[in-house]
Amino acid sequence: MSATPEQIRATADTYVAGLQEGDLDKIMSLYAENATVEDPVGGGTVHEGAQAVREFYATVTALKIDAEVLETRVCGDELLFNFEITTHFDADSKATINVWDLMAHDDQGKVTSMRAFWTPENMS
Numbered sequence: 001m002s003a004t005p006e007q008i009r010a011t012a013d014t015y016v017a018g019l020q021e022g023d024l025d026k027i028m029s030l031y032a033e034n035a036t037v038e039d040p041v042g043g044g045t046v047h048e049g050a051q052a053v054r055e056f057y058a059t060v061t062a063l064k065i066d067a068e069v070l071e072t073r074v075c076g077d078e079l080l081f082n083f084e085i086t087t088h089f090d091a092d093s094k095a096t097i098n099v100w101d102l103m104a105h106d107d108q109g110k111v112t113s114m115r116a117f118w119t120p121e122n123m124s
Helices: 005-021 024-028 050-061
Strands: 031-038 064-075 078-090 093-105 111-117
Touching: 005 024, 005 050, 005 064, 005 078, 005 093, 024 050, 031 050
Parallel strands: 031 111
Antiparallel strands: 064 078, 078 093, 093 111
């Protein structure tokens, strides 16, 4: 049985909550063991497998992050969602990025592929 559109759509909220909470385990719970993460698309690095994905998100969740889901679309087993993320590097330094993530899901609703679409043009 395939994951429902509602289950797939909920991935966006859980993902953003995990980023804001700095909860690496919450984010990893979304991913299949053999998942790939490309963030940003075209950046030259694709993280493959649970350990590589965990290492990538360990650096992300170590930062103070505010984020908000702006829009979600589910088509089949794929979730496309737009969100804004503000990363606080210190008291005086932060960056805000408008991102579109594309996540493919398996039948259990686990993310098998995540591709993040953003460039420096999307930063403020």
